[in-house]
Amino acid sequence: MRPSEVMRLFRDCGAWMEGHFQLSSGLHSHEYLQCATILQHPPLAARLCQSLAERFVSDDVTCVTAPALGGIVVGYETARHLGARSVFAERVDGRLQFRRAFQVVSKDRVLVVEDVVTTGGSVEELISLVRDRGATVVGVGALVDRSGGWAAFEVKYHALLSLHLKTFSSSECPLCKEGVPLTKPGSRGL
Ligand SMILES: [Zn+2]
Numbered sequence: 001m002r003p004s005e006v007m008r009l010f011r012d013c014g015a016w017m018e019g020h021f022q023l024s025s026g027l028h029s030h031e032y033l034q035c036a037t038i039l040q041h042p043p044l045a046a047r048l049c050q051s052l053a054e055r056f057v058s059d060d061v062t063c064v065t066a067p068a069l070g071g072i073v074v075g076y077e078t079a080r081h082l083g084a085r086s087v088f089a090e091r092v093d094g095r096l097q098f099r100r101a102f103q104v105v106s107k108d109r110v111l112v113v114e115d116v117v118t119t120g121g122s123v124e125e126l127i128s129l130v131r132d133r134g135a136t137v138v139g140v141g142a143l144v145d146r147s148g149g150w151a152a153f154e155v156k157y158h159a160l161l162s163l164h165l166k167t168f169s170s171s172e173c174p175l176c177k178e179g180v181p182l183t184k185p186g187s188r189g190l
Pocket of ligand 1: 020028029170173174175176177182
């Protein structure tokens, strides 16, 4: 799936919007993207994740893992297309852990996925967690990379879409200066 097709899907279902938004960071932007909006549609989630899975079909993936909550659906759908297990990691006292009797073992070949890579910090943490179990990390996949090209990992990395969102502090925001009404989306987005 080409990035332009991915963008069209996001736009068509309202997951990508133009306007005047306050992001969870407090910064302002004229664009807003919310992956959960597209992932609520199972056929669309399946299409995106199949496209992501296709990049890793030759890697003998046995297990796909993702950080909760944002990555769970992407991990599960991608695992389905790869015929692999799907496990997620969740934060306990601020650190990612495998709970719920999820087992990642030394013979596993693991694909780490995210809905959105911003700094890559959670992915790096998850790679370490997987390697602590003695397993091999074969790659990293994401629906969207919004790191502006900064995120890089020592394994194969593919994102379906790379976004370069311009953000502004409220004092420097051109839309604030024009008096455009500000929208504060309720949930975490970009
Ligand atoms: Zn503004």
